[in-house]
Amino acid sequence: MSEAGGAARGKQEFEDGLEKGDASVAAFESHEKTVLDRLQHFLHGNPTMVPVIVLLLSIAVFGFVAGGNFFSAFNLSLVMQQVSIIGILAAAQSLVILTAGIDLSVGASMVLVSVIMGNLAVKMGFPAPLAIGVGFVCGMLAGTLNGFLVTRVKLPPFIVTLGTWNIFFALNLWLSGAQSIRSQDIDATAPLLKWFGESIRIGGAQFTYGSILMVLIFAVLWYVLNRTAWGRHVYAVGDDKEAAELSGIRTNRTLVQVYAVAGLVCAIGAWASIGRVGSVSPQSFQEANLQSITAVVIGGISLFGGRGSIVGPLVGALIVGVFNSGLRLAGVDVLWQVFAIGWLTIIAVALDQWIRKVSA
Amino acid sequence: MSTEPILTARGLVKHYGRVVALNQADFDLYPGEILAVIGDNGAGKSTLIKAISGAIHPDEGEIRLDGEPIHFRSPLEAREAGIETVYQTLALSPALSIADNMFLGREIRKSGFMGRWFRSLDREAMERIAREKLSDLGLMTIQNISQAVETLSGGQRQGVAVARAAAFGSKVIIMDEPTAALGVKESRRVLDLIQDVRSRGMPIVLISHNMPHVFEVADRIHVHRLGRRLCVIDPKDYTMSDAVAFMTGAKEPPAEALAA
Ligand SMILES: Nc1ncnc2c1ncn2[C@@H]1O[C@H](COP(=O)(O)OP(=O)(O)OP(=O)(O)O)[C@@H](O)[C@H]1O
Ligand SMILES: [Mg+2]
DSSP states (O other): OOOOSOSSOSOOGGGGHHHHSOOSOOOOOOOOOOHHHHHHHHHHHOTTHHHHHHHHHHHHHHHHHHOHHHHSHHHHHHHHHHHHHHHHHHHHHHHHHHTTOOOTTHHHHHHHHHHHHHIIIIISOOOHHHHHHHHHHHHHHHHHHHHHHHHTSOOOHHHHHHHHHHHHHHHHHHHHTTOOBOHHHHHHHOGGGGGGGOEEEETTEEEEHHHHHHHHHHHHHHHHHHHSHHHHHHHHHHHOHHHHHHTTOOHHHHHHHHHHHHHHHHHHHHHHHHHHHSSBOTTOOTTHHHHHHHHHHHTTOOTTSSOOOTHHHHHHHHHHHHHHHHHHHTTOOHHHHHHHHHHHHHHHHHHHHHHHTOOO | OOSOOSEEEEEEEEEETTEEEEEEEEEEEOTTOEEEEEEOTTSSHHHHHHHHTTSSOOSEEEEEETTEEOOOSSHHHHHHTTEEEEOTTTTOOTTSBHHHHHTTTSOOBOSSHHHHHHOOBOHHHHHHHHHHHHHHTTOTTOOOTTSBGGGSOHHHHHHHHHHHHHHHOSSEEEEESTTTTOOHHHHHHHHHHHHHHHHTTOOEEEEOSOHHHHHHHOSEEEEEETTEEEEEEOTTTSOHHHHHHHHHTSSOOOHHHHHO
């Protein structure tokens, strides 16, 4: 050991024992653990396993209850198609929730952007690619507005996005006059808007471009969150904003970027939603907002920020789809689908709390 | 001292509501020295170093690095100027891995196509360097470099924060109670490390309540009291009980120390 201090200074006597001490790495007798403890630890390390298990279980149960139809490749690809928009919104929502925020405006900003695209391309006769591009920019601006209000004006994300949800919805009704743009009119002037409604067949399954887009968006976000510095910063900001700032991250800039990217993802979802519905409908997707939050929460992303994998919400969206589809095939009234999703959300949050209490 | 100080502060004032955390505080750090900062709880030591490292903005006063006035708007700017800080709160992200934490905000990208066009992180390089830095500190009781920081013990976390600062500091390293949670052996490693860093010519600011540690390594001791610098003493000229007496106000500091 180096002795850089002066003559009188140096190590203290009681430290002599160090030299003779055992230098080996600490090893602990692992004390007896209950099965529950083990499970808690396992889930803490692999938070995405919960939704995966729930998805497999629900597929099995509904396959049993609803009969053979449920298992058909066609039905399962239909589930994907049905959740594609909720899934895309859930991807946007995940980014915001990872930063310990929440974005209640995702649904409204998506519908607003779809109305903007429709108005420009169909009613005003602009080229479809331009209309889509303008829509993307508007989506990003909507997200940036949220991010600005959260970071600069320092308002809680819940309040900010509750406000912008209503603002976007009002703008949407104003721009659309509460009127849908009909499918035939889109076909006649700007069929590109409905491109994501087309599909390819693989075996018995039929995948719309929209469902493929959903998976692609999740894949890209997975890469960005796990393999780039920006992704690590998103987690750090959600985990402990002050610590992130002290360790040299521009936390407010990261937050604004997160809301802007979420807005862009919603805008991409807007394009896909026109293909999904077949028309531009200002009154559509009213319930998609909360379903997207449900998918994120079921997917194991913590509402407290900084924890969870982006794969989870994809699985979460599929769970929502499987529940809806399975209950419908089993002939259960639609109100019980809503009932079941409500419970699923509460149970998922309770599970998240339990997993987070794991003793290190 | 004949040389010019590398880092100085004059007349720093910081209010938190009605609490005066800094009251006309001065500060001097000379090249290549270990400066200890001691003082009672709440004396304003952490506030002082936060003002220096850009974490807070003083209401009044001037800070100079190498003679140039500086106004850090964020810890990032201080870091870019070569000032690395171990905060009392450690400033680690609990859910991120050890390697992620060490490289937070200065990640290494892959060199090839993936790094340039897809900004892909070079995880292997970061993990290797993180492991090296931790073993330098003797903290290899950490078995898995990719384990989350929240699964580490308090002392291990402190070790990660110290290793991070030591690895990246290029001009000044500031440590706010770096050994508070450490065991005897680990504290010894940190003290060795501090002396290593000094032997590389880099000055260190060490805030500590541990008088034996302070008297062992410090070249000068800055005594902080009631939000300001009371005096600066040479540890060879005073005993630990003198220092404690100055710190608590039990004894008036000598005139020549006041001038320092
Ligand atoms: N963020 C804050 N908000 C309000 N008051 C604060 C804040 N930070 C520090 N203070 C106050 O400023 C004073 C100085 O605090 P500081 O943390 O600098 O003390 P310290 O010398 O580091 O103490 P310790 O030895 O306990 O770490 C204290 O009275 C404290 O209550
Ligand atoms: Mg302190």
